[in-house]
Amino acid sequence: MAENQEFDYIVVGGGSSGAAAAARLSEKDPEAQVALVEAGPDDAGIDEVLQLNRWMELLESGYDWDYQIEPQENGNSFMRMARAKVMGGCSSHNSCIAFWAPAEDLDEWESVHGAAGWNAENAFRLYRQLETNEDAGTPGGEHHGDSGPVHLMNIPPKDPCGNALLDACEQAGIPRARFNAGETVTNGASFFQINRQADGTRASSSVSYVHPIRDRENFHLITGAQVKRVLLDEGLRATGVEIVDNAFGSPRTLTARREIVLSAGAVDTPKLLMLSGIGPREHLEEVGVVTAVDSPGVGSHLQDHPEAVIQWEARKPMVQDSTQWWEIGIFTSVDAGFDDELPGRPNFMMHYGSVNFDMHTLRRGFPSSENVFCLTPNVPHARSRGTVRLRSLDFRDKPKVDPRYFTDEEGYDMKVMIEGIRTARRIAEQPALAEWRGAEQFPGQDLQSDEELADYVRETHNTVYHPVGTVRMGADDDALSPLDSRLRVKGVTGLRVADASVMPEITTVNPNITCFMIGERAAELIAEDA
Numbered sequence: 402m403a404e405n406q407e408f409d410y411i412v413v414g415g416g417s418s419g420a421a422a423a424a425r426l427s428e429k430d431p432e433a434q435v436a437l438v439e440a441g442p443d444d445a446g447i448d449e450v451l452q453l454n455r456w457m458e459l460l461e462s463g464y465d466w467d468y469q470i471e472p473q474e475n476g477n478s479f480m481r482m483a484r485a486k487v488m489g490g491c492s493s494h495n496s497c498i499a500f501w502a503p504a505e506d507l508d509e510w511e512s513v514h515g516a517a518g519w520n521a522e523n524a525f526r527l528y529r530q531l532e533t534n535e536d537a538g539t540p541g542g543e544h545h546g547d548s549g550p551v552h553l554m555n556i557p558p559k560d561p562c563g564n565a566l567l568d569a570c571e572q573a574g575i576p577r578a579r580f581n582a583g584e585t586v587t588n589g590a591s592f593f594q595i596n597r598q599a600d601g602t603r604a605s606s607s608v609s610y611v612h613p614i615r616d617r618e619n620f621h622l623i624t625g626a627q628v629k630r631v632l633l634d635e636g637l638r639a640t641g642v643e644i645v646d647n648a649f650g651s652p653r654t655l656t657a658r659r660e661i662v663l664s665a666g667a668v669d670t671p672k673l674l675m676l677s678g679i680g681p682r683e684h685l686e687e688v689g690v691v692t693a694v695d696s697p698g699v700g701s702h703l704q705d706h707p708e709a710v711i712q713w714e715a716r717k718p719m720v721q722d723s724t725q726w727w728e729i730g731i732f733t734s735v736d737a738g739f740d741d742e743l744p745g746r747p748n749f750m751m752h753y754g755s756v757n758f759d760m761h762t763l764r765r766g767f768p769s770s771e772n773v774f775c776l777t778p779n780v781p782h783a784r785s786r787g788t789v790r791l792r793s794l795d796f797r798d799k800p801k802v803d804p805r806y807f808t809d810e811e812g813y814d815m816k817v818m819i820e821g822i823r824t825a826r827r828i829a830e831q832p833a834l835a836e837w838r839g840a841e842q843f844p845g846q847d848l849q850s851d852e853e854l855a856d857y858v859r860e861t862h863n864t865v866y867h868p869v870g871t872v873r874m875g876a877d878d879d880a881l882s883p884l885d886s887r888l889r890v891k892g893v894t895g896l897r898v899a900d901a902s903v904m905p906e907i908t909t910v911n912p913n914i915t916c917f918m919i920g921e922r923a924a925e926l927i928a929e930d931a
């Protein structure tokens with residue numbers, strides 16, 4: 402590794418938010434030297450990363466931190482929380498389903514959770530700024546952006562089984578809808594918008610924000626460098642970071658003249674804060690880290706979208722080519738017997754997959770074959786909350802990721818899931834799918850009661866891979882929110898967080914575009930405060 406270096410700003414983690422924040426910062430202040438430090442390799446030239454339709458090859462590959470979750474008391478202990486380790490972060494190995502979050506979600510960040518300035522008006526302005534949307538300028542698409550770095554396109558509705566599914570949804574009372582049309586879809590289904598370029602290249606944060614500015618003089622991309630910890634001086638000012646380029650490597654220091662931004666994601670940002678002495682005192686003492694700031698909310702409030710699967714044999718040949726194999730979304734509300742606490746939003750969502758999804762069913766003995774289609778019910782506002790904790794004070798050790806799936810006291814998450822499976826079956830039984838629908842492989846028609854379906858879900862569920870909330874922002878006087886609403890880490894100076902961990906409540910929809918938006922806003926806030 403080269404000598405120690407000094408920059409004005411250091412952004413840690415080149416993922417969805419980090420790449421956006423660093424690129425925008427270097428654009429807003431050409432005098433400032435901005436470093437973007439990523440543990441994984443550069444994505445340039447790596448076909449399996451850049452070609453969106455190859456995304457499933459990346460799970461559990463060398464580009465995945467691949468966090469085995471802690472044993473679950475009420476969930477699937479075999480589950481692995483994929484987190485990308487490559488420039489672009491999870492936007493480089495996700496399926497690029499692209500959503501503006503519902504206005505209701507964003508407004509609640511401010512009105513319910515005290516994150517001043519985080520509301521739909523501001524967020525929609527930033528979504529518009531970041532996208533070049535195929536729908537911009539079309540009737541109903543007037544709100545879309547046409548000159549931002551991130552390309553959003555509509556999935557061509559080519560999959561015949563997918564089209565039959567949309568007909569079946571209509572027959573089941575869920576009409577065709579248009580996503581990202583400015584109105585929250587509470588009961589509707591459609592092919593997704595995806596962040597992809599016309600030639601099949603994913604519009605990851607790296608492709609969209611970083612590739613075009615590689616030669617910018619004040620932008621410094623440092624890949625293959627894992628940050629060990631943030632350095633704090635005696636006055637609790639963040640002065641730099643220690644980085645290593647291999648497990649035995651001696652660290653070198655990058656110094657920040659102005660600020661450090663942690664964008665390592667909802668698992669690694671709380672890990673880094675805790676390794677730097679910022680976290681729940683009791684836990685830090687347990688693992689032997691000296692506490693600099695006792696911040697009980699760091700690594701707490703882990704929230705996710707738990708996902709079950711229901712799969713059928715297909716009676717006709719399924720597609721052999723697809724944009725990313727998960728092309729359709731279905732939103733509706735199921736009656737789980739709870740008061741509606743989500744005004745204006747659906748309490749249930751499913752993806753449609755044109756591939757075999759036996760990742761957690763095979764080991765339980767369910768049948769499996771290749772010519773199949775599936776629906777994956779998920780809980781958009783799951784109430785269970787988990788934690789991220791240090792395994793030890795060694796930066797090399799994987800953190801303990803414990804989502805505590807299906808542990809909410811009221812049993813809301815499981816109830817929504819069970820009714821969701823029934824909703825999926827109801828759709829599949831419609832006449833429009835008759836020529837496609839073969840035998841239900843899992844859970845299978847033998848499993849019908851609440852108890853049987855709950856057991857099935859506990860043993861086989863996955864995640865939509867949307868962990869958030871582990872370093873949430875909130876009101877200044879909320880001791881459980883480690884960040885203020887300008888994303889500053891409370892108790893220290895010169896340190897912010899910008900990534901999925903800042904969300905005080907998960908978005909109803911897939912969160913990646915919202916992570917880009919968080920990066921955009923972080924750059925604005927930092928520039929304003931400079």
Ligand SMILES: Cc1cc2nc3c(=O)[nH]c(=O)nc-3n(C[C@H](O)[C@H](O)[C@H](O)COP(=O)(O)OP(=O)(O)OC[C@H]3O[C@@H](n4cnc5c(N)ncnc54)[C@H](O)[C@@H]3O)c2cc1C
Nearest residue numbers: 414416417418440490491495497498628666901911912913
């Ligand atoms: C398999 C999968 C599929 C998904 N599909 C979708 C989808 O279709 N649509 C959608 O909206 N969302 C999807 N998501 C979720 C979405 O991609 C994430 O919510 C989002 O990318 C999170 O962004 P982030 O900025 O918080 O973190 P990340 O994008 O994860 O970025 C964190 C970066 O920090 C780096 N890093 C970590 N620790 C260190 C360290 N110590 N030093 C230096 N660098 C470090 C990581 O290597 C990584 O590059 C998916 C996620 C996965 C995993």
